[in-house]
Each structure stands twice: as structure tokens, then as C-alpha cells.
Amino acid sequence: MDSALLLEKSILVAILTLITLGIAMYSTYGERKVAAFMQDRIGPNRAGKFGLLQPLADGGKLFFKEEFIPVQAEKWLFILGPAVAMVTATITSAVIPWGTEIPMFGRNVQLQVADVNIGVLYIMGVVSVGVYGIMIGGWASNNKYSLFGAIRASAQMISYELSMGLALIAVIMMSGTLSLREIVAQQSGMNWNIFYQPIGFILFFVSALAECNRAPFDLPECETELIGGYHTEYSSMKLGFYLFSEYVNMFVSSALMVTLYFGGYNFPGMSYISDPTFLGIAQVAVMFAKVFFFIFVFIWIRWTLPRFRYDQLMHLGWKTMIPLALANMVVTGAVILLFGN
Amino acid sequence: MGALSSLPLPFLILSFLTILGALYVVTSKNPVHSVLALIFTFFTISAHYVLLNAQFLAVVNLMVYAGAIMVLFLFVLMLLNLNKESEPLKSNIWGIAAAISAGLLLLVITAAFQTSGIAVMKGNAEGIGLVKNLGRVLMTEYLVPFELTGILFISAMVGAVLLGKRDKSEVVKSEETIS
Numbered sequence: 203m204d205s206a207l208l209l210e211k212s213i214l215v216a217i218l219t220l221i222t223l224g225i226a227m228y229s230t231y232g233e234r235k236v237a238a239f240m241q242d243r244i245g246p247n248r249a250g251k252f253g254l255l256q257p258l259a260d261g262g263k264l265f266f267k268e269e270f271i272p273v274q275a276e277k278w279l280f281i282l283g284p285a286v287a288m289v290t291a292t293i294t295s296a297v298i299p300w301g302t303e304i305p306m307f308g309r310n311v312q313l314q315v316a317d318v319n320i321g322v323l324y325i326m327g328v329v330s331v332g333v334y335g336i337m338i339g340g341w342a343s344n345n346k347y348s349l350f351g352a353i354r355a356s357a358q359m360i361s362y363e364l365s366m367g368l369a370l371i372a373v374i375m376m377s378g379t380l381s382l383r384e385i386v387a388q389q390s391g392m393n394w395n396i397f398y399q400p401i402g403f404i405l406f407f408v409s410a411l412a413e414c415n416r417a418p419f420d421l422p423e424c425e426t427e428l429i430g431g432y433h434t435e436y437s438s439m440k441l442g443f444y445l446f447s448e449y450v451n452m453f454v455s456s457a458l459m460v461t462l463y464f465g466g467y468n469f470p471g472m473s474y475i476s477d478p479t480f481l482g483i484a485q486v487a488v489m490f491a492k493v494f495f496f497i498f499v500f501i502w503i504r505w506t507l508p509r510f511r512y513d514q515l516m517h518l519g520w521k522t523m524i525p526l527a528l529a530n531m532v533v534t535g536a537v538i539l540l541f542g543n
Numbered sequence: 544m545g546a547l548s549s550l551p552l553p554f555l556i557l558s559f560l561t562i563l564g565a566l567y568v569v570t571s572k573n574p575v576h577s578v579l580a581l582i583f584t585f586f587t588i589s590a591h592y593v594l595l596n597a598q599f600l601a602v603v604n605l606m607v608y609a610g611a612i613m614v615l616f617l618f619v620l621m622l623l624n625l626n627k628e629s630e631p632l633k634s635n636i637w638g639i640a641a642a643i644s645a646g647l648l649l650l651v652i653t654a655a656f657q658t659s660g661i662a663v664m665k666g667n668a669e670g671i672g673l674v675k676n677l678g679r680v681l682m683t684e685y686l687v688p689f690e691l692t693g694i695l696f697i698s699a700m701v702g703a704v705l706l707g708k709r710d711k712s713e714v715v716k717s718e719e720t721i722s
Contacts, residue, residue, distance in 0.1 A: 279579075320674065323602040330610025334582070337614070341575060341621050349621060356618050360611070380674055 206309070214315050215296070222295055226449035227257040229497055236501045264442035272435050276342040283339025284436065284443035290332040291450035297321035298457050299383045300489050301467045304482030313467075313486060314383060321382035322374060325458060326367055329413060333359040335447065336415075340432035351431030354421050354512065358412055361519035362419075366409035368527035369402045372534040373462055386466035390473075394465040401530045403463045405523055410455040412519070414448060417504040421512055456496035457489075464492055554594060561587040574623075578616050585609040599674045 231246065231253070238245025246253035271280055298321075301313035318324060333356050340352020373395055377385045389395055396403050412419040423431030433444045460466060467485035475481045510518070564584035571577045585608045592601035681689050 279575075318598060320598050320602055323599070323606065327602045327605040327610060330606050330614070333614055334617075337617055337621070338579070341617075353618065353621060356614055360614055360618075363611075 210309070210311055211315060214311075214313075218295055218300075218315060219292060222292060222450055222453060223446075225453050225497075226446055227261065229449045229452060229501075230260065230445075231257050232497065233501050233504070236498070237505050240505045261442070264439050267438040269440070270435075270437045272343065272345070274344040275435065276344070279338050279342035280435075281440070283335055283342060284440045284447075285335075286338060287332070287335025287447040288443045288450075290328055290335060291447040291454065294325055294328045294451075294454045295457065297324050297382055298454075298461055299386050299466060301482050301485035303478075305478050313482065317381065317383050320380045322370060322380045322385075325382075326363075326370065329366075330363055332413075332451070335444075336432045339436070339444070343432075343435035345435050347428045347430070347434045348432050351423060351428050351434070354428075355415060355432060358415075358419065358421065358515060358519070361516065362409040362412035362523070365405050365519065365523035365527045366413065368524065368531055369399075369405040369409065370462070372399055372402045372527075372531050375531070375534055375538060382461055382466075386461055386468065389465040390468050392465075392470055394463065394468075396463040399463065399530075399534070401526065402534075403459070405527050405530065406462070407459060408518075408523065410459065411500070411503065412515075414451045414455055414500075416448070416452065416500060418507040418509050419515060420509060421515060452497060452500050453493065456493045456500065459496055460489065460492040554591075557587055557590050557594070561591070574620050575617065578613060578620060581616075582609050582613045585613070599677055 234256070235245045235253075237243075246256040249255040249259045271277055296315040297318055299314040299317070303310045303312045305311070336355040337352045340348040340355070343349075373385070374380060376395065376398060377388050379385060379388075385395075415421075415423065421431075423433065428434070433441055436444060467489040469484070469488045472481070472485070475484065561584055564580050564587060567580040568577045568584065571580060585604065589601040589604045589609075592598070592604060
């Protein structure tokens, strides 16, 4: 690996991390504004123009809050919990392609951090490890509400990971590759996977909601039953990391849904653009526009639907989603076998 | 020491971390710490797979062991609430028995590897761990063991469901006592 490539990738990683954190930050603002609109309120409007500095003010406040570690808590695991949650949330975006390539400083810069040939599996691996952040934090707090939250979170995430994986398998069977870059490249034009896998997409979307612990599946932190769930004992930026990683996860899963089902950076009429620089920029812009739409859908759902009961959640996961995902997989396989590619 | 210094440095560091993690699994008094150390060990083993250019195996190892099985371990340990006060005193016999069986396992594995001679990577060593090659090998050369493993898993799953299911007569009885 030459040093120019190393430098290029390092810069790309830095930019991507900053963008991820920035989008997660402004998702909190978006969330509050959308909630305010739906409830006929104004929402944050004091800090800066239209309240645009509100996320900064919130972040600053969290930094200066007292750092509190309960006496009975396991100190190192208590600190490890939010760290794991944040790290696993941010490393997922490494394999998502944001565009094909863009010519810059005399070389073609690939708009993807790592084009690994097992991109889809990498994401499933990171998602399955992500639950440890919540479990470790909830257990180390030594508080019964935290423990309840952690146990709920892990049971929920294991259950919905299954249907998510099964929905993904149907896409992989169709495209015949595990590389996200190739999956996107196959969807050029309007050949999006959503038209072939509508059920798969719905399953994936519901599972993504559950994996992000977003309403209507936010039982791990359900305020009315568990006070705050797994982060009851947390304060200051450690709490901030937990809350923040939820928004980062939301951004990454939106990007993943766009990549897998909505053609990624592809848009109609892409082949008519000949200027490579403009093409690269347009692709990134289209990709982000689609991602923002899905983040909006996530927020929209949170302020529209009430929370599930725990038995309903398990019932939906095991008795509805998994059989449906299995059936979807079998039908996809049969169609591929009968009609070729 | 001469043999050690001829090995690549990343391998040495990783092996050191792996053994350190594995030792902590055994020596730690707290079961939750043990499980976390085991997860760490799985991560380092996955890193070994990456060094061998077998990314698929690395990720699958992470997903299945660190991501699924260890989550269940941790889940059960959290529910058991094992702490120092509630832990029953264990006699030394358990430790001795565990040491003997682990030693026997080590003996069997070394003997098996020594006599059979491990099949060294065939064909192009470059892409041996890639999905396509692995799938081809599994579906041709190792088809029977692969299918047998599948049947073993299904029987284990059916067994678990049967064990978890409540006996029908028991349900009726408990309902009667309530009424």
C-alpha cells in the first residue's frame, strides 16, 4: 500500500467520522423540530437563528455536567459501556459506498473507506457486537432498572438481528455478492432492489428500528416503566455517548437501507452526466438526500406510533417477522432458480 | 528465542494478547469478567484469521461467537446474579477434574494433529478464505460433514424447544390448583 493511498484513506475516514457525528448532532435538532411541528409547538428557537445552535448548547452542557460513578458500580466496565456503544456505532459506516469516484489532485479518489468483499457481513458483525455497549453498561451500573433495560435490549436485539439477517440473505442471493459496492453498482438506473424485495425491505426496516432501540421499540429505555433503562445511572458525556450512539446508528442504518434497497448513490439519468467531478458530487448529494429522507421517516415514526408491550415485541419478532423472512428467502430462491437471473 | 524472532511481529503481539485473554477467562473470579475476556479472545482470534487472509472466517467467527453465543452467555449470567455472597463454596475436586479433562483434550488434539498432518492450504493460497472458494469446498469436498453438522444443529434446536416447552398435564394441574 503506497503512502498516498494511506493518506487518502485517512482523510476520508476523518471526513466521514466528522460528517457522521455532525449529522447525528443535527438529527437531535431535527427530531425536536419535527416533534414540535407534530405537536403544534415551536420547538427549540433560542440558541442561534431558528435554534440552530441548540445541539452545540446541548453538547456543551453535557460536557460540563458532573461526572458521576455510583459506589456500587463496576468502575471500568461502567466506563467501557458507553465507549463500546459509540465505537461500534461509528465504525459501521466504513464499508458504505457514498459515490463511485471523484478525480482530485490528479488521482481518482474512491468515495468509500474500505471496499471489502464481505461488506454486508462486516455490518452484521458490527451490529451484533453493538449490543455489548448496552449490556455492559446496564450490568455494571448495579441498578435493577439498568439491568432490566440491559436484559430487554439484548433479548430484543438478538431477536431482531435474525430477521434482519434473513432479509439481507434474500438481497445477497439476488445480487450474488457480499460487496456493498457491487450491490449498489447492480442497481444503476432505476433497477432498485426495492422493486424486487418489497417484503424484504419492510422486514429490514422494522428490524432496523428495533436494532436502533427507536420508538416504537424503545423498551430498553422506556421511561414510564424503567426510569431510563440501561442508562439510568449515567450522567455527563457518558450519557451523551449513549444517546448520541442511537442517532449515529439511525444515520448508519438509513445509509444501509438506501444502499441495499434504494440504489445507493444511483439516480435516473446518471449516465448522461459526462463530467466526472460533477458526477461524483451529484452522487454524494443524491445519496445524502435519500439518507436524510430515511432519518426523517425514523423521526416521523417515533412521534406517531405508541410503544409496543414487551410480549407484543417478542411475538412480532419471533412469530411474524422470522417466518415471513424465511418465506421471503424461499420464494426468492425459487424465483432465481426458475427464471434465472 | 531464535524461533520466536523469525515469526512476524503482528502475529506475536496477537498471540500474546490471545493467550493473555484466555488466561484471564480461567483465572478471573467474576463470571461476567470471564465472559468479557472470552469475547476479547474471540476478537483476537478473528484478527488471526485476517492475518491469514481469511476475512470471511474472521467476520463469521465474530458474528457467531462474539455476537450471538457470548451475548446469550452474558444474558444468562446477568439473570443469575452471581456475586461473591451468593456463590456456593466449591471444593477443589472441581478444579482438579477440570484440569485433568482439559489436559486430556490437549493430549488428544496434539496427537491427532501430529499423526494426521493438517491439510495445508491447497491451490491458490491467495483467496482461500474468500466466500466463493469456501462455499465451493463446503459444497463439494466436505458436503457430507457439512450436512451432518446441519442435522446436528437442528436436533439440538428441537431438543431445546422440547425441554423449554411446558408439559401439558403440568399446565392443567397448575391451573386446577389456582382455581
